[in-house]
Structures are given as structure tokens and as C-alpha cells.
Amino acid sequence: MSDWDGRRWHDMGGQDAGPVPMDGHDFALWEKRVDALMVLCGQKGLFTVDGLRRALEDMGEDAFEKYSYYERWIAAVNQNLIEAGAYSLEELAARMDEVARRGPTYGEAQRDG
Numbered sequence: 001m002s003d004w005d006g007r008r009w010h011d012m013g014g015q016d017a018g019p020v021p022m023d024g025h026d027f028a029l030w031e032k033r034v035d036a037l038m039v040l041c042g043q044k045g046l047f048t049v050d051g052l053r054r055a056l057e058d059m060g061e062d063a064f065e066k067y068s069y070y071e072r073w074i075a076a077v078n079q080n081l082i083e084a085g086a087y088s089l090e091e092l093a094a095r096m097d098e099v100a101r102r103g104p105t106y107g108e109a110q111r112d113g
Contacts, residue, residue, distance in 0.1 A: 047080035055079040
């Protein structure tokens with residue numbers, strides 16, 4: 001006999017999760033950009049909602065404990081864009097290095113560029 005109830009680790013539907021916070025959340029600029037990126041890429045046909053959900057579920061249980069909501073979403077967007085051939089891991093790494101060299105803040109990047 002198995003204890004498995006047919007749910008994967010991320011399926012919390014119907015389980016008691018405590019009260020839902022109803023206070024407002026002021027989104028950070030990068031969170032708004034993740035949301036905009038998801039909408040734009042979806043409209044361009046680079047991925048689907050199903051593709052995003054699969055990438056989120058494939059991250060594993062630790063990601064849901066370790067990362068914030070938008071950190072998980074940007075990782076799922078990135079995974080889908082790589083799978084769509086929008087860029088490679090090597091191209092992403094090179095661009096990230098380029099951005100890191102600009103400085104740790106937006107202000108520093110503007111002074112140097």
C-alpha cells in the first residue's frame with residue numbers, strides 16, 4: 001500500500017496553508033519587469049503558460065522554499081527562452097558578465113557608460 005495521494009509536492013490545493021495576507025505589496029521595479037517580460041514573450045509565441053508551469057514544477061521543492069515568487073518566475077522564463085532558442089546558456093553568461101562589469105548599481109552603470 002502506498003501513502004502517495006496523487007499530488008506532487010507543489011500541489012497545495014485544498015490543504016490548510018494558514019491565513020492569506022491581504023495587505024498590499026509594492027512591487028519592486030525588477031518584479032514589474034519580470035511580469036512585463038512574461039507578457040511580451042508570451043505574445044511573441046516564445047512560450048506558453050503550460051511551458052512556464054512545467055518549468056516551475058521542474059525546479060523542485062527546494063526552489064519553492066528558497067526563492068521568491070518572481071525569482072521562480074524569472075528562472076522559468078529563462079528556461080523557456082533557452083528552450084525556444086532565443087539565446088544559449090553561453091550567450092546568457094557572456095551578457096551577464098557584461099552587465100556585472102557595469103557596476104553593482106544602476107547609477108554606477110550610467111556614470112561609466
